[in-house]
Amino acid sequence: MKLKNTSRFILxxxxxxxxxxxxxxxxxxxxxKGIDFLGKDSSFFMNAGIRFQQLYTNDWDVVNDxxxxxTNHSSNFxxxxxxxxxKGFAFNPKFQYxxxxxxxxxxxxxxxxxxxxxxSRLMLDAVVKWNFAGNFWLWAGQTKLPGNRERVISxxxxxxxxxxxxxxxxxxxRDMGIQLRHKSTYGKQFIVEHKLALSQGEGRNxxxxxxxxxxxxxxxxxxxxxxxxxxxxxxxxxxxxxxLGFGIAYDINERAGRNRGQLGSFIEVDASRLKNLNTLFxxxxxxxxxxxxxxxxxxxxxxxxxxRVFDEFNTLVSSYYTGQAVNLQxxxxxxxxxxxxxxxxxxxxxxxxxxxxxTIGLSKYVVGHKLKFQADLSYRDVLNRxxxxxxxxxxxxxx
Numbered sequence: 001m002k003l004k005n006t007s008r009f010i011l012x013x014x015x016x017x018x019x020x021x022x023x024x025x026x027x028x029x030x031x032x033k034g035i036d037f038l039g040k041d042s043s044f045f046m047n048a049g050i051r052f053q054q055l056y057t058n059d060w061d062v063v064n065d066x067x068x069x070x071t072n073h074s075s076n077f078x079x080x081x082x083x084x085x086x087k088g089f090a091f092n093p094k095f096q097y098x099x100x101x102x103x104x105x106x107x108x109x110x111x112x113x114x115x116x117x118x119x120s121r122l123m124l125d126a127v128v129k130w131n132f133a134g135n136f137w138l139w140a141g142q143t144k145l146p147g148n149r150e151r152v153i154s155x156x157x158x159x160x161x162x163x164x165x166x167x168x169x170x171x172x173x174r175d176m177g178i179q180l181r182h183k184s185t186y187g188k189q190f191i192v193e194h195k196l197a198l199s200q201g202e203g204r205n206x207x208x209x210x211x212x213x214x215x216x217x218x219x220x221x222x223x224x225x226x227x228x229x230x231x232x233x234x235x236x237x238x239x240x241x242x243x244l245g246f247g248i249a250y251d252i253n254e255r256a257g258r259n260r261g262q263l264g265s266f267i268e269v270d271a272s273r274l275k276n277l278n279t280l281f282x283x284x285x286x287x288x289x290x291x292x293x294x295x296x297x298x299x300x301x302x303x304x305x306x307x308r309v310f311d312e313f314n315t316l317v318s319s320y321y322t323g324q325a326v327n328l329q330x331x332x333x334x335x336x337x338x339x340x341x342x343x344x345x346x347x348x349x350x351x352x353x354x355x356x357x358x359t360i361g362l363s364k365y366v367v368g369h370k371l372k373f374q375a376d377l378s379y380r381d382v383l384n385r386x387x388x389x390x391x392x393x394x395x396x397x398x399x
Contacts, residue, residue, distance in 0.1 A: 032370025032398050034085070045088040051156055051398035052082035052103075059390035065381070070389065079104050080162075080394065081155060083124070094132075098143070100125040114208060115266060121205040124174065139179040142204050145262070146179065146195035146219035147172040147249050148296055149283040150233070150327065157232035157369045159292070159331050160361040161376050161392040164345045166325040170298035172251050172279060173262045175199035175215060176206065189226035195219040201253045203262035212274045213254025215262070219281075221247040228287060233294050235287040235333055236368050245285040253277040260321045261300075267318045269311050276303035277320055290333035299324040307350055323349035329359075337365045341376075356381040370398040 027036040034049030054077075061072040082103040089096045101122055102108050108120040127141035144152055150163050151171040163171075177199030184192045200206065201215035223245050229237035251261070255274035258264045267274060283296040300322045301307075307320040325348065331341035343359040361376035373395055380388040 032367055034399065037088075044090050045093075047087050049085045049399055050083065051085070051396070053080040053155075053397075054078075054395045055080040055161070056393045057390060058392075059388060062379075062387035062389055065387050067389075078106065081107060083107075083156075094130065096129040096131075098125050098127050098129070099123075111205065113266065115202070115206055115211075117207040119205075119207075123205055135183045137181040139181065140177075142174060142176045143179075144174050145172045145197050145199060145215075145217045145251070146181075147217065147251060147279075148281040148298060149245075149247055149285060149294065150296055153232055156396065156398060157230075157234070158374075159233035159294075159329060159339075159341055159363070160343060160359065161374050161394045164296075164327040164329070164343060165347055165355065165357055165380075166296055166298050166327040166345055169260070169321060169347065169349070170279065170281075170300055170325055171263075172215075172217065172253075174204040175201065175262050176204065177215070189224075191221075191223040191227055193219075193221040193223070195221070201262065202257050211255075211257030211266075212271050213276075215251065215253045217249065217251045219247060219249035221245060228285070232369065233285070233292060233329065234331060234339060234363075234365075234369075235290050235292045236365065238290050238333065239287045240289065242286070242288045247281070247283045249281040251277075251279040251281075253279075256320065259318050264321060265318065267309050269309055269317050273309060273311065275307075275309065275320065277301075277322075278303060291330070292333075293330045294328070296327045297324070298326075319351050321349060321351070323347070323352075325349075331361070331363075333365075339363045339365065343376075353385055354383040369396065372396045 025038045025040060029036060034047045037046040056077050058075045060070045063069040063071055084101045084103065086099040087097065102124050108122055111119050111121040123142065125143045127139055127143040130138045132138055146152065148167065148171055150167045177197060179195060179197040182194045186192065197217040199215045200210050201213065202211050225241065225243050228243050228245065229239060253261045254276050255271055256277040257274060258266055261277050261279065277300060279300040281296065281298050286293045302320050302322055307322045308316055309318045311317050326346045329341060329343035331339045333339045341361040345357040347355040357378055357380045359376050359378040361374065363372055363374045365372045375393045377391050
């Protein structure tokens with residue numbers, strides 16, 4: 001007997017999740033909200049979803065900063081991201097979990113080294129969350145660290161085709177460890193959130209153990225006018241009252257084993273020669289009636305000031321990526337759910353050329369972030385080097 005498409009989809013998810021439909025209640029949600037599985041005795045709950053992004057890119061070199069002299073064109077069709085996501089609770093709603101797996105080569109690549117046991121980096125998130133008292137939550141496992149706002153916003157909910165250069169060079173990404181989180185409300189709506197993390201320091205999916213020291217992260221977030229209706233860079237909910245958020249985060253990676261902390265190349269020296277990386281983030285978000293404005297500042301330095309790493313023979317082995325960056329972006333969601341947006345990013349790395357990048361974006365939100373079409377055009381002005389011009393188009397689809 002042939003199954004209908006919906007029934008087949010439910011059966012596949014049931015098998016993947018290890019559930020027997022006869023002992024679990026299955027609910028199909030509206031588009032973009034996944035499929036729910038609830039134990040008949042309500043002892044567990046799981047929401048399962050899938051999403052992917054199709055990306056098309058074109059880029060050119062701008063010789064001698066002259067737009068009349070463009071060369072070295074390249075283009076690419078790419079499956080940028082594809083993810084399987086599972087979240088829910090086990091035994092009690094106070095004990096929650098999240099699992100997210102990467103399915104594309106772009107997401108899984110980079111694992112062909114001993115630090116990853118020469119395996120793909122399939123797992124993105126595998127974390128349990130325990131609400132053990134009041135507004136206190138204890139997280140344990142692999143997940144995003146509480147760093148800069150742009151990184152914490154899901155790649156499913158971006159305002160433009162991808163995150164900024166600030167994020168790609170300075171973010172502290174995912175790591176394995178524990179996090180303590182707490183939220184307080186003062187008066188009617190002033191919210192203060194504290195997020196503290198102790199993690200291994202080498203990023204996700206590491207199997208070789210701790211390379212240098214541990215990593216310590218703290219983030220403070222202030223929401224003077226109450227919580228945003230959704231945690232993304234776009235005002236899809238069209239806040240009817242001004243909403244504002246301020247955040248500051250500080251990260252210390254003791255004897256960092258990679259040149260960008262949790263990211264970048266591994267530094268092949270004795271651990272005693274590694275150095276501490278200190279990263280500061282400051283950011284804000286403002287939303288009101290479809291208008292959104294987000295700003296971020298990042299600063300990274302090495303304790304002692306010298307970002308170079310030498311081996312026992314005084315040979316230069318590597319350099320940590322340090323410096324500072326600023327990112328500003330804004331968008332206006334129109335009544336027809338088209339959103340023009342602008343971004344400016346300034347990069348001032350210690351060992352590389354300074355950059356100014358200007359981006360114009362346009363997005364169409366068909367079903368919010370669950371089905372959207374995005375395009376952007378960027379010009380990257382690089383000091384003492386040829387500039388870059390690039391154009392991108394992307395489709396997001398979430399079930």
